[in-house]
Amino acid sequence: MKTDIILAGVGGQGILSIAASLGAAALNENYYLKQAETHGMSQRGGEVVSHLRIADHPIWSDLIPSGKADLILSVEPMESLRYLSYLSPKGSIVTNTAKFVNITGYPDLDHTFEELSEKVNIVRIDADQIAKDSGNPKASNMVMLGAASPFIAIHEDIIIKGIESIFKSKGEQIVEMNVKAFHAGKAFTLAKK
């Protein structure tokens, strides 16, 4: 078993909470894990990417080789397209449709996504709206994790345990809200399938 995930977003969007939840899940199960992050200058509104690798056998490289990622999980639509060279021909893209516009000349991507969807499995989800609807606008990243979960080779219960261990210090209510957001995201993807 292995799942190689490219996590993408913009500095400040908190993609690392997704990585941390999956990291905790992997650790609980004694899986092997490597997760390379972007720190430093790019965190000031620049593009950020994290390579997250989970397997039931030792992992060598901290970076995913090109063409080997099983999943691109992006919390921002344009960022989901920036790392396509990493995606395996059999891989999937799960992306938030809520744009983060902190630059001029943000391109129209509808046509690109349509073209791409003929070649690759793409789930586009308005995670910000779904998070709002489920009562916690801050839980958009957990909606994204839920939406991506059908493509991750870790059992749902284990991922939820991971979410619980990450948010446990913030109280039961926060844990519940994030788990709820996770389920809402998952339901969205399953309805699409």
Place this chain on the structure above:
Amino acid sequence: MQKSLLLGVEAIGQAAIDAGISGVYAYPGTPSTEITEYIQNNKLANSRKIHHEWSTNEKTALEEALGMSYAGKRAMACMKHVGLNAAADIFMNMAITGVNGGLVVTVADDPSQHSSQNEQDSRFYGKFAMIPVFEPSNQQEAYDMTYAAFAFSEKTGLPVMMRIPTRLAHSRSGVIQQPVMPENNLHFPENPIQFILLPAYGRKLYQSLIDKQDWMVELSEESTYNNYFEGKDKSLGIVCCGIAYNYLMENYPDNNCPYPVVKIGQYPLPKKMLKRLEQQCDELFIAEEGFPLVEEMLSDFFEKGTKVSGRLNGALPRRGELNPDHLAKALGKEKVQPTSSPNILVGRPPSLCAGCGHKDTYEALNEIIAEVGTGRVFSDIGCYTLGALPPFNTINTCVDMGASITMAKGAADAGLTPVFAIIGDSTFTHSGITGLLDCVVEKTNINIIIVDNEAVAMTGGQSSAAKGRIEKICEGVGVDPTHIRLFVPLKKNHDEIVSVIREEMTFNGVSVIIGRRECVQRIAKLKKLNRTNKEV
């Protein structure tokens, strides 16, 4: 055994605590910052009262660490690669004094320059100073090597360099810890002249450093961090340093690399091990994260012997960090043709945060620059370096910590007037004060704008050594108090800021203009911290 999920830098922090250090000394710098932060937030480290305050710069940090070692205790200094340039004087000389308590210098290099002016390779410094260098390939090795490095330092009497690149510093993996060791007791060095580098003593001590070199090579031969892996196909022998080994093995998922491989994790290089590889194989291929240090050492200058390839002959890229694809290409491994990204995507350069005071300062300064002409703003290292990018395009230089004031002075000496230096509060205390003193001594016609956000902001809002005393420091250095001006960088103060800068610009002498408003990220960070503390 329970694994903890740790970044490479955190693994080093944990290992140092477990190895019984009594102090960590550092100045923040990506990708090294989190080592010290990890120790600052660690329960055991706090209960042991392990020293963990930030130092003013890397030079003071390393000197303080050497002082702790003199007193017999274990210490670690941490810095980014260019920070070691600031600390080069003490670094070179402490190789000659050697240590008393174990001393480890952890240097985080930044290949590909994710957050740095250059991608210099610190292993050259290790070789230059003739001290042992450990280079881990993964998080567990980062832990194990750091844990062992203190005892190794005490055994050899030398400081040990731990060298890690960004990719290992900021990548997480499961790490198994070793038993916690007690701290050393205070004890003086046995040799009373060990730390006195008077030339007469210095020559003796330097000779003993030279005399230790063969022993260092022997220790490298025996080291568990240097490994010879057999391979059937002798047409090629491969040398991998540090994390380059992972990128090699990623291409052989069943651990079936057909070629003999030497994995290097400890320097000086194990000569016998490498000789054996050279004798067994037709050609050599060297993969190292950083400069082609080993490749150059093994390269055949007169081209009479074994062919050596790597970064120098184009088998691997000459600069930038490595990845598994580079190794695949160099070894002729087939690859799937990856999907390429659509060319309509636009880049997202980093930018100043919403509400950042630097914006207000640059907007005001730009008004003045429009009047006096461009090419005269000398800047420095920090968030305000983003003033080089649109929409500001204000600054003309960014070279090294403190160079704003001194380069502006040099330009003023050359006859450029008016000149401006822009420097942050922490960069000013790091390396700006001495340059200011030069200006004061020579009554240079210079306008120094100190953008004081009361934080080391770019690295995550650590406390600055300036602590709101910049005007006092400047006065103490000898700046005329009537030309030390203060403003609050806010949009509503725009006209006032412009007029303060304009007034000081017309003064023929040293002016210091301080814009003080706390970093918005630091405010948010402290709020969050307060909330967490209340909950606890």
